[in-house]
Amino acid sequence: TTIHDWARSDEYHNSFLIPKDPAIDYAIHKSKEHGLPDISVTEAQGKLLNLLARSLGAKRILEVGTLGGYSTIWLGRALPEDGHLTTLEISEAHAKVAEGNIANAGLTNKVTVKVGPAAETLKTLSPNPPFDLAFIDADKSGNLTYFLEAKRLLSKGGVIIVDNVVRNATVADPGVSDENIEGVRALLEHLKADKEVDATTIATVGGKGYDGFLYALKL
Ligand code: SAM
Numbered sequence: 001t002t003i004h005d006w007a008r009s010d011e012y013h014n015s016f017l018i019p020k021d022p023a024i025d026y027a028i029h030k031s032k033e034h035g036l037p038d039i040s041v042t043e044a045q046g047k048l049l050n051l052l053a054r055s056l057g058a059k060r061i062l063e064v065g066t067l068g069g070y071s072t073i074w075l076g077r078a079l080p081e082d083g084h085l086t087t088l089e090i091s092e093a094h095a096k097v098a099e100g101n102i103a104n105a106g107l108t109n110k111v112t113v114k115v116g117p118a119a120e121t122l123k124t125l126s127p128n129p130p131f132d133l134a135f136i137d138a139d140k141s142g143n144l145t146y147f148l149e150a151k152r153l154l155s156k157g158g159v160i161i162v163d164n165v166v167r168n169a170t171v172a173d174p175g176v177s178d179e180n181i182e183g184v185r186a187l188l189e190h191l192k193a194d195k196e197v198d199a200t201t202i203a204t205v206g207g208k209g210y211d212g213f214l215y216a217l218k219l
Helices: 003-017 022-033 043-056 070-076 092-104 118-124 140-153 179-193
Strands: 060-064 084-089 111-115 131-136 154-162 197-206 209-218
Touching: 003 043, 003 197, 022 070, 022 092, 043 070, 043 131, 043 154, 043 197, 060 070, 060 140, 070 084, 070 092, 070 111, 070 131, 084 092, 084 118, 092 111, 118 140, 131 140, 140 154, 140 179, 179 209
Parallel strands: 060 084, 060 131, 084 111, 131 154
Antiparallel strands: 154 209, 197 209
């Protein structure tokens, strides 16, 4: 089975389950046009984030790593009228593209993009009122820092999702190392002893290969 088979598999399932949303397609198109890297979540994963937010009844969502706002729009679409999403992005250029995509989706009044290093921005955020859901998908070396900050900002029963924790099984391969892999390992090592959360890995395969989400519940 090749990556093309998995892309086809994703498309097949999506064709039954995910109606076309012009704003979602626009975000992909504009991100490509502005030369942003093709590293957003897949359509099926975006829909999963959307369903999760709705299942939780999330009113306040935190995102770390905006890129062109693709996952932001999936999550923003899940918010009720009085809901809000704060998304953190280090790149001014990415944030600008994201803001255009978010506006095109009609979500400007529900979404705030904060530009700067997430570790710094997170320190300025208050847990009153708390967030219900956090999606962490920025530089992987920051995973543990972002996770700890998200945990501080979340309500009990809140959920933290961390993207790219499987990385084609390289995270589990002791013979391989890079800063992304080490960022995931540091988080896993921490979670072994963290009694304030309970977590599991959702390993996934699709058009962007073999990877997975970490799903953590704040106790
Ligand atoms: N969540 C997006 C989606 O699925 O559509 C994809 C995010 S992309 C994988 C990671 C983003 O994190 C990039 O836009 C990058 O500029 C940003 N980033 C990298 N380091 C960061 C940092 N220290 N603070 C905030 N954002 C950072």
